[in-house]
Amino acid sequence: MKEISKLMDYRPDIKVIDATLRDGGLVNEFRFSDEFVKHLYNANLRAGVDYMEFGYKADREMFDESKFGPCKFCDDEYIRSIVGENNTDLKIAVMADVGRCNYKQDIHDRSESPVDLIRVATYIHQIPTAVDMIEDAKSKGYEVSCNIMAISNAQEGDIKAALDILGKSPVDVFYIVDSFGSLYPEQIARIADMYCNMAEKYGKKVGIHAHNNQQLAFANTIEAVGDGVDWLDATYSEMGRGAGNCAMELLLGFLKNPKYNVYPVMQFIENHMLKLREDGIVWGYDLQYMMTGLLNQHPRTAIQFTNEKRKDYAEFYKEILSQE
């Protein structure tokens, strides 16, 4: 049982990362208006959020620019058009996917960029490329974190081996990522223990990125906080792929760090997030996502079910049961 002081007190080391544009962008092809992004930036400033993730550094050779909003590519010029010189305490992050980012070309020196943090996202079998990306970003002056995705399908021994390689790299933060929203808090406790031990050995920090397939994104995030995880991803109205993420409003309501303020989050939701839903953008907990989470599967089948406006949940469950 954790100590009551952990609920009443706070850790100054906590960092909150707003991933609304990045994970949320996966449900609207990153088509956020400049006005939306500017208001979100201002809300994050007022809420005391530590990092704002603008989206992906996607490779234009692979992705057609006309099919996505600017947060898919996160050009320095685009980000600067929103944040100017960003002389604030809110740092800027972008995600770079292994195999989908021309990082040597598209990530410029930090001295020329408004970006502060490069978030490298990798599957466990891609770790060597991830390390190359980490070294590239570090050499260009950035803070760097690394998300190992889909760990609920990985062997513990493989995860430890990956963390050992990452530990020897110059990365700053290891991220626990529950890509399928399939992990329960007890599992998060054990995984956090493994990540924190490896992080301590190598002088790194640990973060968590949760999905809400089983309505556990917030619960798993605060479980991780209690276990010593410091970097916490959240999104406004839990906007994110499929069932969405840990809700920023829940997380800032929970954290006692005096720098955080939940009220601007509520205002932004009222003024901007409700509109997205009215416009027909769909995300958040629903039975089909619960099913893929329960079965520890990628949510792509559930996303297709959603897009096809199917309602035959029981039939869908039988379909995905037989996919093993």
Next chain:
Amino acid sequence: MKEISKLMDYRPDIKVIDATLRDGGLVNEFRFSDEFVKHLYNANLRAGVDYMEFGYKADREMFDESKFGPCKFCDDEYIRSIVGENNTDLKIAVMADVGRCNYKQDIHDRSESPVDLIRVATYIHQIPTAVDMIEDAKSKGYEVSCNIMAISNAQEGDIKAALDILGKSPVDVFYIVDSFGSLYPEQIARIADMYCNMAEKYGKKVGIHAHNNQQLAFANTIEAVGDGVDWLDATYSEMGRGAGNCAMELLLGFLKNPKYNVYPVMQFIENHMLKLREDGIVWGYDLQYMMTGLLNQHPRTAIQFTNEKRKDYAEFYKEILSQE
């Protein structure tokens, strides 16, 4: 950290209580069709649910029968019209509120009733009347549980005193009730510890009834399972007052007891729960309920906000902040 065996294995002592008609009835004045109730009964039978709560034993002197469906009153004849002699493993429960139930008159001998379990619901200052109701129900042959409501606003010393009185009564089960949806899993762990210690002393069982204001109803319920709580309330599609309850589909997906089967729950949701939402019945997590949960307040202001179809969340938050 809890043992992995608790996740992989199961406890035969676990009991699952379907509270859909009772807590869900609070959002539609208990206007469930006989067909709906019969299908729910059949779904519970197939899902292996242990108890099905039909609703309240409300006092007709206080509540106008024309304004509510039959699950508000739960006459033996009504329940029998659904379940017949109920020669099944699914037991029948009803709730009796202190101060709102004419129990001496309206609760008949178990030998004449299809009901198996009387669930006495009490605030902490009403414990002596609760004990009288418990003794009355026990003398009539029922299993009896007792829900102490709104404990997130009660002093620990008062809760212990109440449990000590209940321990000496013939009640079978103490229920942890997070009426306001304000408790975090760490707090549930401490409360479960207190309840389980008192239960062990007096030879009672412990249950939990959670609300989903902070998307923690399921997380708090599985936290409690890990802490030794055996009686678990859930509702289909988490239907219940305000933000709703722990979802039956999440709970049965989590529990490994071979007797439980989540598939009939999914079928019932598809065939019957979606229709309720289409008909305009509103429940479930929303920002106004998160706010009252965060502030540890009764959700009545949030329910009014919902009924008035207000969308000015930030203004509402300021209103309830100033109610202290």
